[in-house]
Amino acid sequence: MKKKILGLLAIVLIVSCEVPPAEIAEIGIIPQPKKIEQGEGLFIFDQGCYLVCDEDFELEANHLRSWIEARYKINIPFKDSVVDDKAICLLKSATALPVEAYQMSVSASGIDINATYSEGCFHGVQTLVQILTPYSGGIDKTVAIPAIEIQDQPRFAHRGMLLDCCRHFMDKDFVKRYIDLLAYHKMNTLHWHLTEDQGWRIEIKKYPKLTEVGAWRTEDDGSVYGGFYTQEDIKEIVEYAAERHITVIPEIELPGHSSAAISSYPWLSCTQEQISVETEWGVFKDIYCAGNDSTLTFFKDVLIEVMELFPSEYIHIGGDEAPKYRWENCDKCQHRIQTMGLHDEHELQSWLIEDVGKFLEENGRKLIGWDEILEGGLPEGAAVQSWRGFQGGIDAANAGHEVVMSPTSHCYFDYGLESTNLEEVYEFDPIPEGLEEDKKHFVIGGECNMWTEHAPQETIDSKVFPRILALSEVLWSYPETRDYEEFYNRVEQHLKRLDILGVDYGFESVPLGFSVSNDSGLVLTAESLVKDIETKFRYKGDEGWKDYLAPIEVQNTAFIEFEVERRGKGYPKTIEYGLADHKGIGKEFSLDHDYSHWYTGGGDSALFDGVLGTMDFRDGHWQALQEGNIDCGVDLGSVQEINELSSRFYLYNNAWIFLPTHVEFQVSNDGEFWTTAADIYHDIPLKEKAQMIRTFSSKVQIEARYVRLIGYNLGVNPEWHDSPGLPSWLFCDEFIVR
Secondary structure (H helix, E strand, O other), X not given: OOOOOOOOOOOOOXXXXXXXXXXXXXXXXXXXXXXXXXXXXXXXXXXXXXEEEOHHHHHHHHHHHHHHHHHHOOOOOEOOOOOOOOEEEEEEOOOOOOOOOEEEEEEOOEEEEEEOOHHHHHHHHHHHHHHHHHHOOOOOOEEEEEEEEEEEOOOOOEEEEEEEOOOOOOOHHHHHHHHHHHHHOOOOEEEEEOEEOOEEOEOOOOOOHHHHOOOEEEOOXXXXXXXXXXXXXXXXXXXXXXXXXXXXXXXXXXOOOOHHHHHHOHHHEOOOOOOOOOOOOOOOOOOEOOOOHHHHHHHHHHHHHHHHHOOOOEEEEEOOOOOOHHHHXXXXXXXXXXXXXXXXXXXXXXXXXXXXXXXXXXXXXEEEEEHHHHOOOOOOOOEEEEOOOOHHHHHHHHOOOXXXXXXXXXXXXXXXXXXXXXXXXXXXXXXXXXXXXHHHHHEEEEEEEEOOOOOOHHHHHHHHOOHHHHHXXXXXXXXXXXXXXXHXXXXXXXXHHHHHHOOOOOOOOOOEEEEEEOOOOEEEEEEEOOOOEEEEEEEOOOOOOEEOOOOEEEOOEEEEEEEEEEOOEEOOOOEEEEEEOXXXXXXXXXXXXXXXXOOEOOXXXXXXXXXXXXXOOOOOOOEEEOOOOEEEEEEEEEEEEEEEEEEEEEEEHHXXXXXXXXXXXXEEOOOOOOEEEEEEEOOOOOOXXXXXXXXXXXXXXXXXXXXXXXXXXXXXXXXXXXXXXXXXXXXXXXXXXX
């Protein structure tokens, strides 16, 4: 089929007096077009519409035609030219437009989508598809599209999402579905995480054990979990993505996060000992041996097959969270450091990354890795994905390297809404403050990261949506054009589209906010943070739920659970809030420790506010540090009788969080001379793998004005740990004095 369209079609703004009953389409597009103006008149979309397209845009026209047929159950025919007022035209622009730019004109006489390149035409098609989506599922009624003029193009060239299919395996059709959802919101990159400690997911024909062994893990209950993509699966997915102008960038993780590969071929490690595919989450000491030439050969063999499957310019090699313990104790790695004139193990990693980078460059590709590849020196030509904040991206851009921004503060969608909500994502700007003007062009875009340690396939929608709507707009538009309230109104409208697309979206933020007063006992007030919710509560351990109608007074210690529902959709988890009434609340206090800015617990008063942390150590109520002891005191105002002293600490050694070696409670009457009231040790094994909260408590019979807590830090991860010698964390939530 070959068609020629010369020039632009004339636009006639006509509203027929004989228009049949029609639903008026709402124009609330996400991401918001660069420029949109509403005109006069309506285009009536019904069975009489037909397609006219330039020969360069036949793929995009067929995509639109297939979508209309699937949603509306009608056939939109092709015609060679415009014959009446029902034409939907995909036209080659008479003036040169940027690659992803398009212009769209809707009038009573037709719809024109103009672009120079197929990418831009496809984006225009997605805009039209969004407008039509809420009215899909039949053509019982016609749809009237208001006359509009759109000029549109993206701010950033790289607009992506990372999908981790290693911790939890995702079906092939599920991956294709997310490609469709990315395209629908004008994202253009799927960063596909394919190798990990918990599973190797890509078939490599030269190394069949990678999927025979490395793709499967035996869980604690004896069940076997896993899966992988054959090379035919991958070809199908990559082709499917290309038809939708989505680039698939594979991530083949090295030198860390490599347990699954080492379990398949033990000779890849420094010890060459047999290990299992990991069943736990975390960072593990067994990594690829950088001193072994056969390991380097393995990398290149794998990457040859990867490059045959993925035509992307970039190949992601990870490079993050690679403990150096094995290298420090490996003769081959130490020999490599000496013979190559390297300074330390960090430079050894840089040498390794550079060697892989050169190999990719020789094959016409580029390397991208997480910001740890900056440590020890950045290989020439490498791009950096900055996840540990913005600084890695700033350093890489200042050194002249391309950067993809995906900081945990805004882009980690595996984190709960208490960490990053819709509005916080919308406030994200990939161009960080402080980056020099002539370096800003090195920031090519951003990504949201959907890691799946705690997110099997059926939960992905509720974590990604609606937050990805904010990211799509952040990466498409400029900050000065954005307004959150206006955007939120479009999101409310857009939810109708997501319903029709079958997206099981979550909430835009945590539904409840809490405040605590202490005028005459602790009182907890819950405030609705989202519209139209119904809230119930109960004390933890109770069976029945009550409607939340008024603030709750708390005596002693209580954990209160809340359940929230909106429009028939429940918030995915019970919200827990813990309170402990005690003598220290509201009193003058002192801190003799510096807590982490990541885990403040609410600030200086966090250990004396009566609020207890939950099993989610990121809930904002835990105060933590990596070096030194937790050391705090409180002035009760006068000498008082004290019967109990207690505090709670967190344990999760996979996340480097250890209990204090012991907790000491001290008392004083003058604040200068202290005596020990209790010194408490625990009996939990240092290697305990469970995630738990441990209470350190002592019944006492003393009188004192000043009371002090010292939690003694383990200091560094033990030798047996997967990251030995690195600073461990100490987490505390309250110092309770009764």
